[in-house]
Amino acid sequence: xxxxxxxxxxxxxxxxxxxxxxxxxxxxxxxxxxxxxxxxxxxxxxxxxxxxxxxxxxxxxxxxxxxxxxxxxxxxxxxxxxxxxxxxxxxxxxxxxxxxxxxxxxxxxxxxxxxxxxxxxxxxxxxxxxxxxxxxxxxxxxxxxxxxxxxxxxxxxxxxxxxxxxxxxxxxxxxxxxxxxxxxxxxxxxxxxxxxxxxxxxxxxxxxxxxxxxxxxxxxxxxxxxxxxxxxxxxxxxxxxxxxxxxxxxxxxxxxxxxxxxxxxxxxxxxxxxxxxxxxxxxxxxxxxxxxxxxxxxxxxxxxxxxxxxxxxxxxxxxxxxxxxxxxxxxxxxxxxxxxxxxxxxxxxxxxxxxxxxx
Numbered sequence: 482x483x484x485x486x487x488x489x490x491x492x493x494x495x496x497x498x499x500x501x502x503x504x505x506x507x508x509x510x511x512x513x514x515x516x517x518x519x520x521x522x523x524x525x526x527x528x529x530x531x532x533x534x535x536x537x538x539x540x541x542x543x544x545x546x547x548x549x550x551x552x553x554x555x556x557x558x559x560x561x562x563x564x565x566x567x568x569x570x571x572x573x574x575x576x577x578x579x580x581x582x583x584x585x586x587x588x589x590x591x592x593x594x595x596x597x598x599x600x601x602x603x604x605x606x607x608x609x610x611x612x613x614x615x616x617x618x619x620x621x622x623x624x625x626x627x628x629x630x631x632x633x634x635x636x637x638x639x640x641x642x643x644x645x646x647x648x649x650x651x652x653x654x655x656x657x658x659x660x661x662x663x664x665x666x667x668x669x670x671x672x673x674x675x676x677x678x679x680x681x682x683x684x685x686x687x688x689x690x691x692x693x694x695x696x697x698x699x700x701x702x703x704x705x706x707x708x709x710x711x712x713x714x715x716x717x718x719x720x721x722x723x724x725x726x727x728x729x730x731x732x733x734x735x736x737x738x739x740x741x742x743x744x745x746x747x748x749x750x751x752x753x754x755x756x757x758x759x760x761x762x763x764x765x766x767x768x769x770x771x772x773x774x775x776x777x778x779x780x781x782x783x784x785x786x787x788x789x790x791x792x793x794x795x796x797x798x799x800x801x802x803x804x805x806x807x808x809x810x811x812x813x814x815x816x817x818x819x820x821x822x823x824x825x826x827x828x829x830x831x832x833x834x835x836x837x838x839x840x
Contacts, residue, residue, distance in 0.1 A: 517838040520827035522790050525817050526809070527771040536714070536760040537695035539746075541753045544690030545661060552654040554678045555579035557670055562683075564668050568659045574683065575657040577676055582655055586648040593641035600638050603631035663687035666755075686755065691748040693726070695761045696741035699734040704765040707731060711746055716758040724752045726761070771817055772809040777825040778802060788824040789817065790837055795824060797833045 555577030562574050607627045613619040667684040670676055693713065697705075705711075705728055712723035730745035746761055753759060777787045778800065785802055788795040800812040817823075822839070824831065831837070 517793075517836045518795075518827060518831050519840055520788075520790070520795070520824045520831060520837045522822040522839050523774045523777065523825050525771060525773055525819055525821040525823060527811075527819055534762050534764045535701070536762050537697055538716070538758065538760055539693040539695040541691055541693050541748065541755055541757045541759055543663070543686035543688065543755055544692050544747065545663070545687035546666075547660060547685050548681045549574065549657055549660075549683050549685060550679050550681055551577050551657060551676055552678055553577065553579055553582065553651055555582075555655060555676060557672050557674050557676050557682070560668075560672055562665050562668075564665055566665050567663070568665065568685070569662045570659055572659045573656065574659055574665075577655045577657075579655060582648070582652045586645070586652050589641065589645040589648040593638065593645050596634060596638045596641050600631070600634040603627070603634050607631050657682065659685060661685070661687055688755075690750070691753065691755060692729070692745055693748065693759055693761060694743050694745050696743050697763060699740070699742060701763055701765060702731060702734055702742060702744075705731060705744055705763060712762040713746065713748065713753070714760045714762070715753060716760060723762070724749055770803070770811045771814065771819070772806065772811050773800070773817070773823050774825040775805060775808050775810050777823045777828075778810055778812075779828060785812075787812075787817075788828060788831055788833075790822040790824060790839065793836055793838075795831055795833070795835050795837045798823075 556579075557575060558578040559576040560574070562568060562572075568574065607624075610619045610624050610627050614621065614624045663685050664687075665683055666686050668682075669684070670680070670682045676682060707728055707730070709728045710725050711728060713726045714723045715721055726746040726748050728744060729747045730743075732742040732744065734742060744761075744763075773787055779786050779788075781797075783797075783799065785800050786797045787800055789798045798814065798816045800814045800817070803811045803813055805811075824837070827837075827840075
């Protein structure tokens with residue numbers, strides 16, 4: 482039986498000798514004075530912004546635009562402009578006829594003239610009565626009555642002046658003039674049609690500036706800011722490079738679920754035409770999770786840790802494991818950054834602060 486055991490013992494001793502020789506080979510640098518542990522490392526991934534471009538449709542419009550209305554009702558008797566015509570500020574655009582406006586102005590003027598005449602007469606009467614009162618001809622009571630009538634007529638004159646100003650203003654409101662220079666982009670009422678007060682008559686736009694309004698979900702409002710530059714593509718010519726617009730207004734998120742919120746973007750001068758369909762690109766920034774290799778996570782008395790290698794030195798970094806994704810682990814930590822190197826092989830001989838040789 483003894484001769485059978487001898488070969489087994491010899492094989493066991495040979496394997497141990499090989500292992501010892503391997504260990505001595507690994508520890509050879511220690512004899513030279515600097516101990517370096519051979520390890521393998523991998524990159525920390527995640528944390529970078531994931532760019533997912535989203536496009537929202539809109540129509541180019543003028544920055545300065547107005548829908549013009551009359552403040553009085555009447556029949557559209559005169560229209561001096563045509564569709565697409567260019568006008569300057571103050572140009573006559575249209576006029577309505579209301580048969581009550583001119584008589585009301587004339588009546589107010591006549592009433593004012595009458596009251597002014599009576600007031601002037603009352604002043605002269607008070608002046609004569611004052612002189613007679615000094616001579617004792619007119620009593621104090623009569624003088625006070627004359628003064629009261631004079632003051633009442635003075636107040637009536639002021640009321641009549643306000644009524645005349647109102648009637649004159651209403652008559653002027655029957656004439657529609659251009660508030661700014663621009664182009665007539667829509668005519669909404671034809672000649673001889675009845676126009677109610679406040680009813681839109683025409684639209685006017687200025688070529689000085691252009692903008693586009695898009696409506697986005699509430700969660701995207703956090704990914705845009707005022708003065709932020711956004712790309713804008715023309716739908717009619719998609720092969721052209723996008724122009725760059727600037728955000729000028731952002732709506733506040735509302736309480737209605739699923740509601741879309743407007744974002745206003747200004748366009749550069751002489752780029753896109755008014756009325757042209759466009760698409761505005763908004764890229765939400767989303768921070769991805771920090772991941773490390775599954776083999777790099779070590780359970781210790783202090784909790785979960787990894788060895789991070791910087792400048793040839795390995796240091797323990799605490800981590801909190803959230804979930805396993807394939808061969809990597811999603812961790813939460815305030816110390817690891819994307820691009821850091823962590824050890825995933827050779828950790829059994831590694832201690833905090835050791836110098837390492839990356840293989």
